[in-house]
Amino acid sequence: MAEMEKTAAPAQEAPAAPMKKAPKPVSPGTAALRKVVSDVYAAAWEAKKAGRPVGWSSSKFPCEIAEALDLAVVYPENQAAGIGAQHDGERMCQAAEDMGYDADICGYARISLAYSAGVETTNESRRMPQPDFVLCCNNICNCMTKWYENIARMHNIPLIMIDVPYNNEVTVSDSQVAYIRGQFDDAIKQLEVIAGKKMDPARFEHACECANRTAKAWLKVCDYLQYKPAPMSGFDLFNHMADVVTARGKVETAEAFELLASELEEHVKNGTTTTPFPEQYRIMFEGIPCWPNLKALFKPLKANGVNVTAVVYAPAFGFVYDDLDSMARAYCKAPNSVCIEQGVDWREGICRDNKVDGVLVHYNRSCKPWSGYMAEMQRRFTEDLGIPCAGFDGDQADPRNFNEAQYLTRVQGLVEAMEQNAKNKAAKEG
Amino acid sequence: MSIESIVKEFQAVAASPARQLDNYKAAGKKVIGVLPYYAPEELVYAAGMVPMGIWGSNTKTISKAKEYCATFYCTIAQLALEMLLDGTMDKLDGVITPTICDTLRPMSQNIRVSMKKLNKMPTIFLAHPQNRKPAYGLKFCIDQYTNVKTALEEISGAPITDEALKEAIKVYNASRAARREFVKLAGEHCGVITPTLRSAVLKAAWFMLKDEYTAKLNELNAELKALPVCDWKGTKVVTSGIICDNPTLLKIFEDNHIAIAADDVAHESRSFRVDVPENDDPMMALALQFAAQDYDVLLYDEHSSSNRRGEYVANLVKESGAQGLVLFMQQFCDPEEMEYPYLKKALDAAGVPHIKLGVDQQMRDFGQASTAIQAFADVLEMAK
Numbered sequence: 001m002a003e004m005e006k007t008a009a010p011a012q013e014a015p016a017a018p019m020k021k022a023p024k025p026v027s028p029g030t031a032a033l034r035k036v037v038s039d040v041y042a043a044a045w046e047a048k049k050a051g052r053p054v055g056w057s058s059s060k061f062p063c064e065i066a067e068a069l070d071l072a073v074v075y076p077e078n079q080a081a082g083i084g085a086q087h088d089g090e091r092m093c094q095a096a097e098d099m100g101y102d103a104d105i106c107g108y109a110r111i112s113l114a115y116s117a118g119v120e121t122t123n124e125s126r127r128m129p130q131p132d133f134v135l136c137c138n139n140i141c142n143c144m145t146k147w148y149e150n151i152a153r154m155h156n157i158p159l160i161m162i163d164v165p166y167n168n169e170v171t172v173s174d175s176q177v178a179y180i181r182g183q184f185d186d187a188i189k190q191l192e193v194i195a196g197k198k199m200d201p202a203r204f205e206h207a208c209e210c211a212n213r214t215a216k217a218w219l220k221v222c223d224y225l226q227y228k229p230a231p232m233s234g235f236d237l238f239n240h241m242a243d244v245v246t247a248r249g250k251v252e253t254a255e256a257f258e259l260l261a262s263e264l265e266e267h268v269k270n271g272t273t274t275t276p277f278p279e280q281y282r283i284m285f286e287g288i289p290c291w292p293n294l295k296a297l298f299k300p301l302k303a304n305g306v307n308v309t310a311v312v313y314a315p316a317f318g319f320v321y322d323d324l325d326s327m328a329r330a331y332c333k334a335p336n337s338v339c340i341e342q343g344v345d346w347r348e349g350i351c352r353d354n355k356v357d358g359v360l361v362h363y364n365r366s367c368k369p370w371s372g373y374m375a376e377m378q379r380r381f382t383e384d385l386g387i388p389c390a391g392f393d394g395d396q397a398d399p400r401n402f403n404e405a406q407y408l409t410r411v412q413g414l415v416e417a418m419e420q421n422a423k424n425k426a427a428k429e430g
Numbered sequence: 431m432s433i434e435s436i437v438k439e440f441q442a443v444a445a446s447p448a449r450q451l452d453n454y455k456a457a458g459k460k461v462i463g464v465l466p467y468y469a470p471e472e473l474v475y476a477a478g479m480v481p482m483g484i485w486g487s488n489t490k491t492i493s494k495a496k497e498y499c500a501t502f503y504c505t506i507a508q509l510a511l512e513m514l515l516d517g518t519m520d521k522l523d524g525v526i527t528p529t530i531c532d533t534l535r536p537m538s539q540n541i542r543v544s545m546k547k548l549n550k551m552p553t554i555f556l557a558h559p560q561n562r563k564p565a566y567g568l569k570f571c572i573d574q575y576t577n578v579k580t581a582l583e584e585i586s587g588a589p590i591t592d593e594a595l596k597e598a599i600k601v602y603n604a605s606r607a608a609r610r611e612f613v614k615l616a617g618e619h620c621g622v623i624t625p626t627l628r629s630a631v632l633k634a635a636w637f638m639l640k641d642e643y644t645a646k647l648n649e650l651n652a653e654l655k656a657l658p659v660c661d662w663k664g665t666k667v668v669t670s671g672i673i674c675d676n677p678t679l680l681k682i683f684e685d686n687h688i689a690i691a692a693d694d695v696a697h698e699s700r701s702f703r704v705d706v707p708e709n710d711d712p713m714m715a716l717a718l719q720f721a722a723q724d725y726d727v728l729l730y731d732e733h734s735s736s737n738r739r740g741e742y743v744a745n746l747v748k749e750s751g752a753q754g755l756v757l758f759m760q761q762f763c764d765p766e767e768m769e770y771p772y773l774k775k776a777l778d779a780a781g782v783p784h785i786k787l788g789v790d791q792q793m794r795d796f797g798q799a800s801t802a803i804q805a806f807a808d809v810l811e812m813a814k
């Protein structure tokens with residue numbers, strides 16, 4: 001899963017070499033979102049200094065529990081994305097390989113395992129204290145399970161495991177809910193021991209309220225991509241993922257997203273956009289971006305007027321629920337834990353709503369569960385939506401697996417197909 | 431029967447699962463394909479059908495599966511799909527697809543979708559719980575197994591009774607005991623049971639009804655027991671990994687006088703280490719067996735802060751009298767890859783030399799492996 005380095009310059013703001021431009025000013029909403037993430041890291045350091053336990057958590061572990069217990073938690077996936085975006089991913093991956101972790105293992109895991117073993121990153125904003133406990137939820141992948149076990153072993157610390165089995169159906173069965181509920185209850189008990197206090201139901205409720213409010217505001221922000229032209233680029237959503245990942249249960253996050261939503265509303269009213277080029281084509285970007293290669297990813301899109309107006313993260317992170325059972329249900333619906341029909345449905349939904357002309361699929365060398373049925377999905381997109389798809393090989397964290405020349409060719413192919421589609425459509429209508 | 435002729439029979443079965451499939455079908459049996467890992471085969475047996483393991487192939491090449499998979503998936507999963515697509519498995523009446531690793535998760539979807547498109551067999555989905563010991567884990571496991579049971583009943587056309595399931599559990603426990611016994615005997619009689627023969631005997635289990643298989647294996651075990659313990663002049667290793675059934679590769683061990691004392695291989699001992707309790711509730715018994723599975727790269731370890739698995743494997747080497755360990759690392763198998771550094775740590779701590787051999791099922795050139803094994807043989811010799 002990916003969530004972006006908040007302090008890294010987003011691709012569209014990236015300076016064109018060799019001259020360094022000053023970073024563009026950011027809107028108050030974006031600034032607020034950046035602060036939320038910085039605060040998460042700062043709070044973890046503060047806790048460590050004060051002798052309070054710090055947890056490392058997978059991105060879709062139910063954050064509400066630790067939040068209600070006032071436990072400081074940081075997120076290795078967010079850290080790895082940030083390290084990747086700031087070009088320290090390859091070195092960290094290599095360090096993990098030197099420790100014996102194979103180069104085929106997910107790049108986030110490699111970066112995180114190297115960091116956990118004491119390899120410092122050059123990305124100062126993503127340094128985090130070593131963990132006193134780990135929170136693992138494998139709804140996104142099973143790689144998570146052993147990754148976190150490895151961390152637990154390195155530090156001889158407790159691991160709290162919430163296992164979300166892969167689901168073959170669109171609905172979540174009562175059986176699955178009962179299984180996950182049982183694990184929630186155990187996780188609460190284990191975390192109470194770590195926190196040294198009982199869970200206050202009112203605080204838990206408050207954390208859930210905040211998480212729901214964040215999820216709704218996030219979905220609202222995502223929905224602005226439906227407008228033509230879109231008031232922002234979908235790449236911005238990647239940037240804001242950091243907040244949904246690291247701070248879902250905090251009121252500041254909800255407020256920051258609400259602020260951003262109001263800014264987007266303004267843009268729509270005024271017919272303006274933050275996308276730094278006129279939007280000619282709209283696409284869905286499938287998968288996690290290649291963080292180390294954001295500039296390379298963005299360049300040909302910009303050159304061809306291709307705006308990303310749909311990313312699958314959008315619906316996939318909107319955990320909205322109203323009680324513990326429905327919370328269990330919500331956490332079953334992560335991108336890599338759902339069946340192909342659900343996966344296709346999510347994507348085709350946003351493709352339709354956000355009016356895309358084509359799909360760019362990232363075959364992400366790091367993420368086996370994500371890429372594993374993408375070929376069939378691609379066929380379905382083309383069949384069901386009548387839009388062209390193009391795939392490219394890349395990696396979210398390890399730049400060695402990205403081939404810029406191939407990417408350029410594929411984007412070019414996609415643009416030509418979209419062009420042809422548009423011509424055909426015009427001819428038909430004309 | 432002589433040792434030689436029994437082993438030959440097992441070899442023939444191991445070498446041609448397609449013929450086994452044909453024979454069972456010709457005998458009027460229904461046959462269910464079973465992908466790795468830990469599917470409760472007892473249910474298939476209890477339904478009066480034949481479970482047949484699908485662990486890829488050493489002779490096929492990935493072609494049709496490319497329509498579904500990117501290149502960075504293990505060959506085991508890709509070739510399993512290949513055989514379902516290319517007609518090799520068309521006579522199957524169904525296939526069970528477990529989803530315990532990140533490759534098998536999406537693969538379950540590819541198999542379901544493609545089988546439906548091609549109007550082939552029904553697919554039976556299975557998701558095991560990782561939190562397997564608490565009551566809620568057992569309950570979820572039973573629910574999943576119940577889904578499998580219902581699907582099998584639909585295919586067979588008759589309900590699976592508790593009695594039949596209890597009987598199947600007995601048959602399987604006997605088979606597991608016989609295989610454990612064989613592994614021990616093979617270690618003691620490594621002059622007779624060479625690595626290739628050992629592999630063939632264990633592999634045949636995946637393609638035979640277990641009562642037939644066990645009867646034959648017990649016969650072999652009895653013959654082996656009657657032999658004097660062999661005075662092995664070569665060295666011995668423990669093998670580890672997902673699968674190591676490639677005869678060409680195993681032959682290299684023989685050429686270098688390396689015998690297999692025991693194994694930590696998913697396709698071999700990991701699949702028959704744990705018996706099913708023979709109690710009154712057979713579905714619960716199956717779930718209890720899964721809960722008791724341990725020391726596996728694929729399974730969550732609730733005591734993960736210690737290096738239990740690594741130490742278990744290192745002990746296995748010591749206890750079996752082997753001088754070292756050979757890890758068959760399947761390319762793109764992240765569960766195995768993820769546990770390697772800690773396995774290495776435990777082996778190093780125990781003073782057990784090891785090599786990691788990168789393998790996949792499309793391997794046709796064994797030059798590099800041969801050189802590595804040859805060099806390792808010298809290391810083992812010194813450790814004797």
Ligand code: SF4
Pocket residue numbers: 001002077106107108109140141142143144336366367368369370396
């Ligand atoms: S394997 Fe995929 S889902 Fe898992 S951590 Fe890596 S990128 Fe995320």
Ligand code: SF4
Pocket residue numbers: 466504506507531532533534672728760762763764765766
């Ligand atoms: S070899 Fe590894 S990756 Fe492949 S199916 Fe088995 S456990 Fe999964």
